[in-house]
Amino acid sequence: MRISLGNGSRRRPDGSGAARPAGGGGRAAALTVTGLSAGYNDTPTIIDVDLHVGVGEIVTVLGPNGAGKSTLLKAVLGHLRPMSGTVRLGDRELGGLRSDQVCRLSVGYVPQVNDTFPRLTVLENIEMGGYTLPRSKVKARMAEVMDLYPQLGKLAARQGGHLSGGERKMVAIARALMINPTLLVLDEPTAGLAPKPADELLSKHIAALTTTGVSLLMVEQRAREAMSISHRAYVMAAGRVVLTGQASDLLERPDLGDVFLGRTEGENK
Numbered sequence: 001m002r003i004s005l006g007n008g009s010r011r012r013p014d015g016s017g018a019a020r021p022a023g024g025g026g027r028a029a030a031l032t033v034t035g036l037s038a039g040y041n042d043t044p045t046i047i048d049v050d051l052h053v054g055v056g057e058i059v060t061v062l063g064p065n066g067a068g069k070s071t072l073l074k075a076v077l078g079h080l081r082p083m084s085g086t087v088r089l090g091d092r093e094l095g096g097l098r099s100d101q102v103c104r105l106s107v108g109y110v111p112q113v114n115d116t117f118p119r120l121t122v123l124e125n126i127e128m129g130g131y132t133l134p135r136s137k138v139k140a141r142m143a144e145v146m147d148l149y150p151q152l153g154k155l156a157a158r159q160g161g162h163l164s165g166g167e168r169k170m171v172a173i174a175r176a177l178m179i180n181p182t183l184l185v186l187d188e189p190t191a192g193l194a195p196k197p198a199d200e201l202l203s204k205h206i207a208a209l210t211t212t213g214v215s216l217l218m219v220e221q222r223a224r225e226a227m228s229i230s231h232r233a234y235v236m237a238a239g240r241v242v243l244t245g246q247a248s249d250l251l252e253r254p255d256l257g258d259v260f261l262g263r264t265e266g267e268n269k
């Protein structure tokens with residue numbers, strides 16, 4: 001059974017969900033997943049998933065291990081071919097496209113692991129993200145991206161392998177922003193981070209992305225912190241969406257950790 005909390009697409013109280021043109025000319029578009037089933041070896045792992053990320057929204061997918069969260073992202077990103085259903089970004093159908101084709105439609109991806117090139121400097125890592133841009137546009141786009149994360153300026157010459165986990169993730173996000181994505185997909189960005197840098201990554205660096213107008217789909221285990229910067233959330237269990245609603249409504253649930261992650265609140269901290 002799917003439970004829905006809250007109605008409509010309310011913006012966050014500070015109004016930061018307002019769509020703004022992304023620097024560099026990216027076209028704003030919403031992601032709409034309808035009736036999506038996908039999986040491995042002809043067996044569906046996710047079943048009949050409906051999900052929407054409005055323009056400029058942050059939407060978080062939560063759920064216990066094995067719920068199908070990463071499989072959902074793979075199907076959106078073209079790493080897995082949908083068995084049924086549709087994945088639309090604006091008026092474009094992504095379902096059935098290869099991952100490189102999805103990327104060329106302005107979909108940025110920050111993977112959970114192998115997020116930076118350890119032997120390349122911060123600047124080189126970020127520049128790599130612009131490999132599909134005309135050469136003449138790369139430097140200007142790098143400047144725009146560095147404006148969003150000025151902290152990276154001080155680390156410009158440092159190798160990826162010599163960064164903290166939080167710094168590395170910021171570099172990975174900056175690299176993904178180089179294509180000025182319409183949709184940015186983040187797979188468990190705080191995985192492996194200590195609580196303080198994890199909170200900082202969510203509350204500062206990921207929350208700051210709302211200023212770019214990008215639509216953001218994120219899988220995240222830190223339910224409370226992720227929802228405090230999200231517009232809506234979807235909870236998956238055993239391959240299905242079992243709960244969806246406004247993040248502010250879901251945040252009020254005292255059983256957040258138990259219900260959303262299948263574990264205790266203490267473990268969620």
Ligand SMILES: Nc1ncnc2c1ncn2[C@@H]1O[C@H](COP(=O)(O)OP(=O)(O)OP(=O)(O)O)[C@@H](O)[C@H]1O
Nearest residue numbers: 040041045063064065066067068069070071072236
């Ligand atoms: N490449 C694969 N081949 C076969 N089965 C897979 C593959 N990848 C994942 N699965 C299975 O699909 C199911 C969902 O996995 P998925 O990684 O999507 O879950 P998840 O919610 O992202 O879990 P976690 O939070 O642990 O990352 C699991 O039962 C998993 O074993």
